[in-house]
Amino acid sequence: MEAQKSLKVECLTEDEAINLFKKKVGETTLNSHSDIPQLAEIAAKECQGLPLAIVTIGRAMADKKTPQEWERAIQMLKTYPSKFSGMGAHVFPVLKFSYDNLPNDTIKTCFLYLAIFPEDHEIWDEDLIFLWIGEGFLDGFVSIDEALNHGHHIIEHLKTVCLFENAEFDRVKMHDVIRDMALWLASEYRGNKNIILVEEVDTMEVHQVSKAKEAQRIYLSTSSLEELTIPPSFPNLLTLIVRSRGLGTFPSGFFHFTPVIKVLDLSNARITKLPTGIGKLVTLQYLNLLNTDLRELSPELATLKRLRYLLLEGSLEIIFKEVISHLSLLRVFSIRVKYMLSKRNYISSSTEEEVNYSRKADKAIYLHEDNKALLEELEGLEHINWVSLPIVGTLSFQKLLNSQKLQNAMRRLHLWNLEGISILQLPRINHLHSLAIYRCGELQDIKVNLENERGKRGFVADYIPNSIFYNLRSVHVNQLPKLLDLTWLIYIPSLEHLSVYHCESMEEVIGDASRVPENLGIFSRLESMNFYHLPNLRSISRRALPFPSLKTISVMECPNLRKLPLDSNSARNGLKRIRGESEWWQGLQWKDETIQLTFTPYFKEW
Incomplete structure (x- = not known):
C-alpha cells in the first residue's frame, strides 16, 4: 500500500x-x-x-x-490447545494467513521445525540454522556460509511477519500460540501426525507414549538420563533431540531402536560419556555434542561414515587418532570454546591435573597440547569446508600457516600457548568470523598484512570492503601480559564484539590512528566491548568515536581508565548499558557535564 x-x-x-x-x-x-x-x-x-x-x-x-x-x-x-473451542475454527486459520503467505516451502518447513522445542524455548540463531542444515532443508547451497546466510535471512523474514520473536543475545523463540498453530498445521490440519512430535516427557518412560513409534522427530527432556527407559523400535525416527538437567550417561542399547536416524542433538544433555552403540547409527549425518561434559571422543565415532556435521564442546580433551580422518564426508567440524566475564575470569579449557586420568600417548590427540595431528586429519578430508577449533602451540600454528586448505575452511580460530612468539603476523583467512588469542606469554604485538593482490598498502576507504578480515566479527584476547595495544583492529571493518582480559601491559586499545580519516568509521559496527583486569589501561581510543551500533560497554578492574571515547554524538542509536564498578564510574572525567548526564542513565554497577 x-x-x-x-x-x-x-x-x-x-x-x-x-x-x-x-x-x-x-x-x-x-x-x-x-x-x-x-x-x-x-x-x-x-x-x-x-x-x-x-x-x-x-x-x-x-x-x-x-x-x-x-x-x-x-x-x-x-x-491440547487446538481442541479448545474456537482455536481451530477462528484463531489458527487467521494466524495461518501469515504462514500461507511465506515465500516458499523451505521457509515454511523451517518455521514448523522450531515447534519441536517446548514452550518458551529460546535457541541461538546459529544453532537453529545448523539444525536446518543438518536436516537437509538448505541443501541447495554449495557452501556452508551460503546456507548460514540464507538461514539468517529466513529468521529475519519470520521475525518480520511475526512468526518468530526476538530473544536476547542472538537467540530466537516462538510465541506459545504461534507454536500451537504450528503443531496444528504439522498434524491435524494436514492430516499427518508424523511430521513433528514434541514429547517433553520428564519421566522419560517413552514406551508409554504410543505415538512415539510413528514419530519422525522427537524432543525429549529429563531430569536425569539414568531414568531413561529403553524404548520400542522407532522405524521412522529421523531426528532425536535430548535435553537433561542432570549429569549422566546415556542408557546402553538405546540406539538399537533407531535404524534410520539422521539428526542426533545431545547438546545440553550433560552427558559424560558417548552413548554405547552410537557407532551403529550408520545413517547419522548430524551430531551435536555442545554443552556436554564429554572429556573423550570415542573411537566408535569412526564408523559414522555418513556424518557430515560434527559439533563439539570446548571441555573435550581427547580425540583418538584417525577417528576424524575416517569421517570421509565431514563438511563441518566445530569445537566451541566459551569465554565468559565474571569476578573470576573463566575459559573453557582444562588444567594439566584434570587430563592425566586417561593418557594413551600413542593413540590419542590431546586438545590442550600441541594438536598438529588433528589439523593434519582435517586437512586430509575431501569435503571439509567449515572449521572451528583451538590451535594449541607453535607447531600447530605453523601447520595452519602452511595449509591454504585449512585457512580457507577456518571460521573460528582460537590460538593458545604460542610460545616464543613476540610478534604475531595473522595469516590471510578470508572467511574468518571469530578470533581468540589466549595465554601467549611473550606476545607484544599483532600485525595484519595489508597488501592486496595489486600490491597496495595502507588504510584507505575503498580498500576496506575487500579487507582480508572483512568477515571477522568477534575478537577476544586473554592472558597476554606483554601485549601493548590492539591498534590493528582499525583494519577490521565488520567487528561487532571485542573482549580484552588480563593484558597487564596494555595502556591503549587503539594507539596512533592519526592517519585514518575521521569519516572512515572505526568501530562503526561494534556492538559490545568488554575490558577486564587491565591495570595500566588509560585509553580505548585517543579520539571520541561515533559508535553507531554500540549496545553495551563493560569495564572491570581498569583503575586508570579515566575517559571513555564518547561525545554527545556517540552511541545514539541503541546503547543499552554501561557496566562497571561504582568507584570507577564516579572517577571518570568528561569533556563537559552534558555528555556525563547523557550517559549516566545507562550505567549499571557490577
Missing part, C-alpha cells in the same frame, strides 16, 4: 490481557463463583498477550459458571 511507516502491533501486557479477557468473559460469569476471577487470570495468561486468542477464548468461557469447567478448560489449553 506504499505506506510511509510501518508499525508493529505488540502483544498486550499481562494487565491489559487480563482486563480484555475478563471483559469478553463478562461480569455475570466472573461473579458466578468466587474462584472464577483467579482462574480467569490463569486462562488469560495462557494467551500470552495475543489479542485474537484472548478474545476467542474469553468468549468461549463466557458460559462456564463453575470452577470445575474452568479448570478443565485451562488444562485443555495447556495440553
Whole structure:
C-alpha cells in the first residue's frame, strides 16, 4: 500500500490481557463463583498477550459458571490447545494467513521445525540454522556460509511477519500460540501426525507414549538420563533431540531402536560419556555434542561414515587418532570454546591435573597440547569446508600457516600457548568470523598484512570492503601480559564484539590512528566491548568515536581508565548499558557535564 511507516502491533501486557479477557468473559460469569476471577487470570495468561486468542477464548468461557469447567478448560489449553473451542475454527486459520503467505516451502518447513522445542524455548540463531542444515532443508547451497546466510535471512523474514520473536543475545523463540498453530498445521490440519512430535516427557518412560513409534522427530527432556527407559523400535525416527538437567550417561542399547536416524542433538544433555552403540547409527549425518561434559571422543565415532556435521564442546580433551580422518564426508567440524566475564575470569579449557586420568600417548590427540595431528586429519578430508577449533602451540600454528586448505575452511580460530612468539603476523583467512588469542606469554604485538593482490598498502576507504578480515566479527584476547595495544583492529571493518582480559601491559586499545580519516568509521559496527583486569589501561581510543551500533560497554578492574571515547554524538542509536564498578564510574572525567548526564542513565554497577 506504499505506506510511509510501518508499525508493529505488540502483544498486550499481562494487565491489559487480563482486563480484555475478563471483559469478553463478562461480569455475570466472573461473579458466578468466587474462584472464577483467579482462574480467569490463569486462562488469560495462557494467551500470552495475543489479542485474537484472548478474545476467542474469553468468549468461549463466557458460559462456564463453575470452577470445575474452568479448570478443565485451562488444562485443555495447556495440553491440547487446538481442541479448545474456537482455536481451530477462528484463531489458527487467521494466524495461518501469515504462514500461507511465506515465500516458499523451505521457509515454511523451517518455521514448523522450531515447534519441536517446548514452550518458551529460546535457541541461538546459529544453532537453529545448523539444525536446518543438518536436516537437509538448505541443501541447495554449495557452501556452508551460503546456507548460514540464507538461514539468517529466513529468521529475519519470520521475525518480520511475526512468526518468530526476538530473544536476547542472538537467540530466537516462538510465541506459545504461534507454536500451537504450528503443531496444528504439522498434524491435524494436514492430516499427518508424523511430521513433528514434541514429547517433553520428564519421566522419560517413552514406551508409554504410543505415538512415539510413528514419530519422525522427537524432543525429549529429563531430569536425569539414568531414568531413561529403553524404548520400542522407532522405524521412522529421523531426528532425536535430548535435553537433561542432570549429569549422566546415556542408557546402553538405546540406539538399537533407531535404524534410520539422521539428526542426533545431545547438546545440553550433560552427558559424560558417548552413548554405547552410537557407532551403529550408520545413517547419522548430524551430531551435536555442545554443552556436554564429554572429556573423550570415542573411537566408535569412526564408523559414522555418513556424518557430515560434527559439533563439539570446548571441555573435550581427547580425540583418538584417525577417528576424524575416517569421517570421509565431514563438511563441518566445530569445537566451541566459551569465554565468559565474571569476578573470576573463566575459559573453557582444562588444567594439566584434570587430563592425566586417561593418557594413551600413542593413540590419542590431546586438545590442550600441541594438536598438529588433528589439523593434519582435517586437512586430509575431501569435503571439509567449515572449521572451528583451538590451535594449541607453535607447531600447530605453523601447520595452519602452511595449509591454504585449512585457512580457507577456518571460521573460528582460537590460538593458545604460542610460545616464543613476540610478534604475531595473522595469516590471510578470508572467511574468518571469530578470533581468540589466549595465554601467549611473550606476545607484544599483532600485525595484519595489508597488501592486496595489486600490491597496495595502507588504510584507505575503498580498500576496506575487500579487507582480508572483512568477515571477522568477534575478537577476544586473554592472558597476554606483554601485549601493548590492539591498534590493528582499525583494519577490521565488520567487528561487532571485542573482549580484552588480563593484558597487564596494555595502556591503549587503539594507539596512533592519526592517519585514518575521521569519516572512515572505526568501530562503526561494534556492538559490545568488554575490558577486564587491565591495570595500566588509560585509553580505548585517543579520539571520541561515533559508535553507531554500540549496545553495551563493560569495564572491570581498569583503575586508570579515566575517559571513555564518547561525545554527545556517540552511541545514539541503541546503547543499552554501561557496566562497571561504582568507584570507577564516579572517577571518570568528561569533556563537559552534558555528555556525563547523557550517559549516566545507562550505567549499571557490577
